[in-house]
Amino acid sequence: MTSAPAFTPSANVAQLKESATIAVSQRAKALRASGREIIDLGAGEPDFDTPAFIRAAAQRAIDAGATKYTAVDGILPLRQAVADEANRRWKGSDKVTAAEVVISTGSKQSLFNACFTLFGPGDEVLIPTPAWTSYYEMVSIARATPVPVTGDPAHGFKVTAAMLETAATPRTKGLMLNSPSNPTGSVYAPEELRAILALAHERGWWVLSDEIYLRIAYGKAASSSLDVAPSRERLIVVNGVAKAYAMTGWRIGWTISPANVAAAMTALQSHTTSNAATVSQHAALAALSMRDEADAAVTAMVAQFEKRRDAALAILRTEPRIHVLAPDGAFYLYLRAPGAGKAADAGSAFAAQLLEKSGVAIVPGSAFLTPDWVRVSYAAEQAQVEEAMRRLVAAFRDLA
Ligand SMILES: Cc1ncc(COP(=O)(O)O)c(C=O)c1O
Known part of the structure; x- marks a missing residue:
């Protein structure tokens, strides 16, 4: 590796912070690479494959010279x-x-x-x-x-x-x-x-x-x-x-x-x-x-997200001290971290503990300028979402 030259970032990027959502995913991947079993609910990415009719259209386009x-x-x-x-x-x-x-x-x-x-x-x-x-x-x-x-x-x-x-x-x-x-x-x-x-x-x-x-x-x-x-x-x-x-x-x-x-x-x-x-x-x-194929695919995926949302909320609601917003759209749960209002960045402390001790990756609310909160993505298999929510409730009880 070449030695790094003295480098001052330009004014264009001097204030720039790395995307916290990507940072969490990277830490989760690093832990996984070291052999830990990690449930990654940090990423904002559907876990489904691109629908087959779209993949087929792309293949046809390549063959037609696109x-x-x-x-x-x-x-x-x-x-x-x-x-x-x-x-x-x-x-x-x-x-x-x-x-x-x-x-x-x-x-x-x-x-x-x-x-x-x-x-x-x-x-x-x-x-x-x-x-x-x-x-x-x-x-x-x-x-x-x-x-x-x-x-x-x-x-x-x-x-x-x-x-x-x-x-x-x-x-x-x-x-x-x-x-x-x-x-x-x-x-x-x-x-x-x-x-x-x-x-x-x-x-x-x-x-x-x-x-x-x-x-x-x-x-x-x-x-x-x-x-x-x-x-x-x-x-x-x-x-x-x-x-x-x-x-x-x-x-x-x-x-x-x-x-x-x-x-x-x-x-x-x-x-x-x-x-x-x-x-x-x-x-x-x-x-x-x-449109017919697309509507069918979207409807099926949204139905899956909805089932996962309901399953996750049912588990979180077993702990009455958890304040979670019930989402009407997207695939995220936003909830107040234990210690919120007391610690300066309760969301980051909770997210770090959950990842390192319980093997569940979520995103601290500081990434969204609300440091008392954390974001949980439920764009993952339902069994994983449910297991992660059980671990989250246990971690919440430990800290609250
Ligand atoms: C609110 C919001 N806007 C835009 C994007 C970017 O999506 P795209 O993959 O189309 O760049 C995201 C992705 O996480 C998002 O959450």
Whole structure:
């Protein structure tokens, strides 16, 4: 190995923190490699295989020569399929067009493209908190200021329009929304979303609506911003295939935005990653256009998630001191760590103890700016989820 040169990170990345969710997964993998049996409920990744009809479509695409660059913003049939799906929701006269869609290497890149294109020094961006760890970092990389707005835990940590209004200043430029939410699993009711979008519209804020978990909802369907927004003028809808179709590794996401913003994001992407992987775009096209097959696959996976959620909640509720939010969507349980309110970072202490002593990986809430809490993913086999919940209850009793 060469000796490492003296190195000062550039101002671009000096403030950057490693993604805590990935850090936990890595520690779990290291323990596993050393021979420990670990149940990993840290990752936000469906354990299912990508449905067979999608894999078959990708194989056909490779054989048909889908191995070259595409347009930077993606193949037209996929952009059109995204637009068509949006138009089944958006009832305004300004129909969504393919020119407003940019396909990227995962919704993570889509979110980054949007933050980097819309926000800069001096801008403040409201982030309902707890939120997915990368929102804060992406806003910071754009040298804008993330402004966490902590929701009410009694209300699934959801924020209200009034809370956002209180946190806003003349510098507020944008708002990140995520329903269903990672990490809480909370889902905004249509009227809650409508009130927030009406405020954003009135104030001229850009809204980045991350809808990556939209299709993973229990009981009733989750609302998209496209269902209730008063206007699409400053709305960027972000989605992708990773979670609903069990396609994390294919890396396909997209934005739906006004065409001039789409053009600016395409220019940015042209100098960073170019087009998303060609074969993956064809796989995503199958997921969006073969609707009967896709609906059947999604329905089956969501039913499994729901069973696991119910089984996990039943075990957690055997310990009345555990305060857990019952999720209506996504595949996470958010619960208050033992010692919360007393120790400075009760969530990290609990997550570390659970991993090292009980062999269960979860994510400390500090990753989501709520250090009293921890996030448990139930995107794992039900028997594993149940065993992990029994160990979690035992560890909670030890510490509480
Ligand atoms: C809220 C949220 N948005 C976006 C992403 C990124 O997903 P993708 O795989 O499409 O980049 C994740 C993944 O964990 C997420 O939880």
